[in-house]
Amino acid sequence: MALPEILRRPLSLPVVASPMFIVSGPEMVVAQCTSGIVGSFPALNARPASLLTDWLSQITEQNASFAAANPDRPVAPFAVNQIVHRSNDRLEHDLQLCVDHQVPIVITSLGAREDVNEAVHSYGGIVLHDVINDRFAHKAIEKGADGLIAVAAGAGGHAGTQSPFALVREIRRWFDGPVLLSGAIAHGRSVLAAQVAGADLAYVGSAFLSTHEANAAEEYKDMIVSSSAADIVYSNLFTGVHGNYLRGSIVAAGLDPDALPESDPTAMDFGTGDDDDQPKAKAWRDIWGSGQGVGAIDQRRSVAELVTQLRAEYDEALAAPIWDGHRELSLAPAPA
Numbered sequence: 001m002a003l004p005e006i007l008r009r010p011l012s013l014p015v016v017a018s019p020m021f022i023v024s025g026p027e028m029v030v031a032q033c034t035s036g037i038v039g040s041f042p043a044l045n046a047r048p049a050s051l052l053t054d055w056l057s058q059i060t061e062q063n064a065s066f067a068a069a070n071p072d073r074p075v076a077p078f079a080v081n082q083i084v085h086r087s088n089d090r091l092e093h094d095l096q097l098c099v100d101h102q103v104p105i106v107i108t109s110l111g112a113r114e115d116v117n118e119a120v121h122s123y124g125g126i127v128l129h130d131v132i133n134d135r136f137a138h139k140a141i142e143k144g145a146d147g148l149i150a151v152a153a154g155a156g157g158h159a160g161t162q163s164p165f166a167l168v169r170e171i172r173r174w175f176d177g178p179v180l181l182s183g184a185i186a187h188g189r190s191v192l193a194a195q196v197a198g199a200d201l202a203y204v205g206s207a208f209l210s211t212h213e214a215n216a217a218e219e220y221k222d223m224i225v226s227s228s229a230a231d232i233v234y235s236n237l238f239t240g241v242h243g244n245y246l247r248g249s250i251v252a253a254g255l256d257p258d259a260l261p262e263s264d265p266t267a268m269d270f271g272t273g274d275d276d277d278q279p280k281a282k283a284w285r286d287i288w289g290s291g292q293g294v295g296a297i298d299q300r301r302s303v304a305e306l307v308t309q310l311r312a313e314y315d316e317a318l319a320a321p322i323w324d325g326h327r328e329l330s331l332a333p334a335p336a
């Protein structure tokens, strides 16, 4: 099945930047879109909720003026992430704003709902739903999602435990629609690997944590640069759902990363309590999420510089000879 039109528009790289709680805001999203990759942010990052409409207008206007000033550069569409969990008391409000602003792509997590998908389809938007296994993938498509985000082992934030090879293969046995793959993709070669494994696009989060545009503490950005896969701890203690976090931030919070207790999943709460500032943010503000791909991130730079770097690595991987068992060949077309 062909990709929906919105995902077939020119991109500088086949990448969707994933939404990150607290970290992704309009500055980051505009930098991602104007660098030619799909940018995204969680609706819950706009606090209070009334700020969301301003963010949506700002992103739309800044992308449009960049496109007008740079007609030869691809400006990618943007996506808004909705947490479809019963504790998200803003969902209805935030979804209505996505409808009003005709947000081109909505990314849903932690719950698949027909009415949410229908609302996005009502104006021609598409819904990508993130899943950690094939059972949830079936459910998402049954409820009307247009595409799937396979969140494999090693992903930052809430993450699954399945190998990307296993997860994509199981999904591709029955689904030929859009599939994005995520989990520790922080290098251009890994973007290509995701496509070779069967995904249409790569879904990349943690690699953007150390960019200038990320709304993250300086120490967080530095820790991303200095950490590698061995520094990532998988735990459900902080939100009730299993996720990957930086060991150094757990130590700094006075906890032993090697002896974290199990949490109660019913403790999961995405309510906003608009009256106080960021009441539920502690898990992400003090305990820093990150995927295992951070070993590939060795400096702080701008989003544009990171995308340029990923593209160069992707091109290098395309051109590099691979051994098919009896001869060397390359994925890049031979020069004419």
Ligand SMILES: Cc1cc2nc3c(=O)[nH]c(=O)nc-3n(C[C@H](O)[C@H](O)[C@H](O)COP(=O)(O)O)c2cc1C
Residues within 6 Å of the ligand: 018, 019, 020, 021, 023, 042, 081, 108, 109, 130, 151, 154, 155, 156, 157, 158, 182, 183, 184, 185, 203, 204, 205, 206, 207, 284, 288, 289, 290, 291, 292, 293
């Ligand atoms: C700090 C952080 C915060 C995140 N917050 C969200 C979120 O609010 N909503 C969501 O759907 N995914 C969230 N994620 C998960 C990402 O969308 C995505 O699945 C993940 O970053 C991909 O793996 P990678 O980080 O290894 O590239 C978060 C990830 C990180 C690292």
